[in-house]
Amino acid sequence: MLKKLFFLLVFLLTQVYAKAAINKSSLVTSKNSNFSSKSATIFEENIVDSYLPSSTSYCVDEDFVDFSDWTDYGTQSNNAPTHYGLAAPCRKFSSSDYMITPLVDHPLTLQFHHDSNANGKSVTIEYQIGSNAWVTLYTFTTDKNGADETVDLTNIAGVDLSLETDVRFRFNGIVTENKKWYLDDVKISCNDPNDSDAYAANSTQPTGGIIDSMNDTSAEAVDVFAMTIYDQGTSDGLNTDVTNIQIKPYVTNTADWTDNIQGFVIKNGATVISPSAINITDNNIDFSFNTGDLVVPDNGYITLTFSVYLNTSNIEDGKILSFFVDADDNGFIADNNGTQFQTTFQNGDFNSNDFIIAVSATQLIFKQQPSFVNVSQVMTPSVTVNAVDANGNIDLDFNGTVSMSSSGTMTGDPMSVIATNGEVLFDNLVHTTIGSSFTLSATSSVLGSVVSKPFDVVNQTILEPGDLAILAVNTDIDNNPGGFSNGTGDQIAFVCFKDITPGTTIYFTDNGYERKYVDKWGGTEGVLTITRTNTTLPKGTVIVLETNANTNGNITSPDDFDVWTCGNIDTNWTKTALSGTSIGGFNLNSDDDIWIMQGGTWVNDTGHQSTYDGTVLYGWTESGWDDAAPDGTTDRGTKFSNMIPHTACFTTNAPSGDGKVKFNDPNDPDFSTSTNDQLD
Structure with a gap:
């Protein structure tokens, strides 16, 4: 009995295997003369990716769950397992129905699954380039057992669609009679015809040194960074049209870029290249260029020099400016119609030398002016004097002596104090005679003198905010x-x-x-x-x-x-x-x-x-x-x-309405919290 059951099981398995082999073989053939023998072996279920160039990607991969970017005229959704491809749903076509794919650029292959309720009926697929007329692409016959098709788009009656842009495809209904067919798993592979072989690399860097704080115009810009941009001319025959260059602070940089840098001058050799925009942040600087303004010739190179000029204010004496290009996060962009930049520059990061910002004082200024003061009391806030350049930037290296005298009667007049980091603090100024419109004079043997705003010496209550x-x-x-x-x-x-x-x-x-x-x-x-x-x-x-x-x-x-x-x-x-x-x-x-x-x-x-x-x-x-x-x-x-x-x-x-105001802490009416910002 067991022996009979064993032979029965072997027989059944043999039949299942034979049936599966027959079904699978029905998917192998193609019915179009434009269909190459190599591509004829590609199944929807097991696409041989090596058939496609390395730069190929699927620009359309549609399973008809969401196809809002398609044009659909009359087709209906269908979930029958006998009709769809890899998964439900598919689209059912009647005689007058059609569907149009979204626009694609440089298409290489068109792949799709189809099924029908009748064998041997002709279905036509068309293509359109731009707004030109529709042209027949491919005609296949329906198969009740279902089939997968792959169409080579590189030679359609002598037309290579992989060289075209703005291409779309239209799937039509069976126009000869009222029969249905079903479409699913549409894939269009596309190729970027442009090389991605452009990159930036180190060039001979300007010698590091000093940037004077008064270099604050483009005519006074100082060379700080250089780079060479290469187009390797691999195969596309196209130039590299640069539209963005990005540089970042090198590890030695200590300067705040937004405070210190006003702008750049960029030269290609002796020719000044004007960016359309320069976006300066503390983390990077982006130089944007209009198409055609900065072009690297195919199989050529250009060398750029970047010169910096400083802001007039907020300059930080002694800070270092240094720059680098981050090879694997480079932020370089080229126009899509030419050679593209490498994702990671092949020669790696490169950086500038260090440039030290130097403020050289030429004058004294009152940072904190004198204020009216009670007779015989110390003036508050304390008067401070800074050693600055012509733009008011502090020279932190100034450590000279500054003397202070008054047109009023001041104890210890004149009073001398040594500067610390370019600042002199006079925290013990006392006047012993009441009067008005007095002034202070600060004097340095190197930087000359400066006179303060007028102030009064009074005998009254001095009030502070909060009094x-x-x-x-x-x-x-x-x-x-x-x-x-x-x-x-x-x-x-x-x-x-x-x-x-x-x-x-x-x-x-x-x-x-x-x-x-x-x-x-x-x-x-x-x-x-x-x-x-x-x-x-x-x-x-x-x-x-x-x-x-x-x-x-x-x-x-x-x-x-x-x-x-x-x-x-x-x-x-x-x-x-x-x-x-x-x-x-x-x-x-x-x-x-x-x-x-x-x-x-x-x-x-x-x-x-x-x-x-x-x-x-x-x-x-x-x-x-x-x-x-x-x-x-x-x-x-x-x-x-x-x-x-x-x-x-x-x-x-005050609240809206009549102007009647009282103390009211909105968070703690009992004033249990003393840190709230104000009283409303």
């Missing part, structure tokens, strides 16, 4: 200003956390900072001052400035507003108000800003280039702080103000 704060603002109180009940009056309440001694002056302005120009103030609104007289005002006292009935709302005279403390007008103040042609005066709009300041000098300019060199103590806004840089052309209006740098902790951004 006062605005408590409440009302931009539309109805206190009958000018005899009109129109709600045009203003009221500002603030508190000082230091005693205010007689002689203390505080400034107020509703001019916006950077209304039109960088680091400049508006100039058509108001500036007020109040100066304490007679008695010291205790710290914690609430002070209120309020428009009175002498004006219709615009304060242009000290008589137009009052100072209130403890519910009464306080006469222990002298007042001023800015006035003049084109000055509207101090008058808060519902979306306005206020700045409180002390010391220094306000120089008004109705063209919105006003300057102030004192201490900004506090800011308040109803419209929100802006952050856009002014362009020097656009007047951004009375409500506009950028926040002054470093004042975020000493400002209030």
Whole structure:
């Protein structure tokens, strides 16, 4: 019995194997005269990749799951295992249906699987180049058992499609009668006809040395890097049309490129080559070129020299500039119509020599100007003087002696200090006599002298940011200003956390900072001052400035507003108000800003280039702080103000609506956290 079962099993296996062999052999033949005997042995199930050139890739590989880049007219999806190729789905064609592939360049072969419900029916495939007429490519006959086809596209009736671009193919229905056929697993292999043999390599490098900080124009550019770009002329007969070159910081580089480098001059021999763009970052520099501007001849080379010139400011004395080309991440690009660059340059990385940036001081400048100071007290912040070049860059090697003298009465005048890293710190300047518009003079035997801005020596309370704060603002109180009940009056309440001694002056302005120009103030609104007289005002006292009935709302005279403390007008103040042609005066709009300041000098300019060199103590806004840089052309209006740098902790951004402000920490209303940025 067991012997009979064994022979039965052998018989069945033999039949299965024979059937499989017959089915497989039916897939081998091709039916087109353009189909080479070698390609006829290629199956969809086992494509012989060595048949294709090494630069070949599949530019179309379609299984009809997602074919949105095809043109489809009338075909239907089909999931029947007897019809699809490697996997479902396939596309079913009726007599009038067709499908068009996406455009491809340099196609070599067309491969596809087909099946039908009838044998021996003719199906035509066509091709089109650009917008030319459709031309018959290949005709095959249908097979109910399914078949795979591969069409050689290098000789279609004398036409080599592998040399063409913008080629597409159309699969048509069976037009002779109403029979169906099925298409699946379409692959088009394509070849890039261009060589990828271009590369950059080391050339004779410029000798390393010094780059003076004043080399800040293209005419003063210094040679720092060289390279030779080769086209090996392997087979394509094409030039290398360079469209991008990339260089990176070498390991010895210590300079910040964006701070120090302004630009480059590039020469091919003696000819200047102008890039279309230079993108400088701290990690790399990309030089972009228009097509045709930088061409390496086929089987030739060019040698480029890169010369650098520096920015005028932010130059770092003693920093090193050095450059290299990263062979395996080179960032070089060539136009697609010519020879391409190697993915990894065959000669490896190469680099420049080191170039040291040198700042040579020619003058002294006041980095920190003197500020108004109380008599017999040390001036703060401390005055500092720097040794700089003509562009204001610090010479870190300067270690000479600088002496300081004053036009006022200064203890130890003149005071001498030795520079450290190009900077001189005067941290013990004391004046013993009250006066105004004094100046300091800093002198070096090598670099000459420089005179400071004016400052005052006073006997008053010196306030710092954080020593006062605005408590409440009302931009539309109805206190009958000018005899009109129109709600045009203003009221500002603030508190000082230091005693205010007689002689203390505080400034107020509703001019916006950077209304039109960088680091400049508006100039058509108001500036007020109040100066304490007679008695010291205790710290914690609430002070209120309020428009009175002498004006219709615009304060242009000290008589137009009052100072209130403890519910009464306080006469222990002298007042001023800015006035003049084109000055509207101090008058808060519902979306306005206020700045409180002390010391220094306000120089008004109705063209919105006003300057102030004192201490900004506090800011308040109803419209929100802006952050856009002014362009020097656009007047951004009375409500506009950028926040002054470093004042975020000493400002209030009022909520929308009436201008009534109180202390409120949005994160911790009980003020349990002391690190939040500001009080809103």
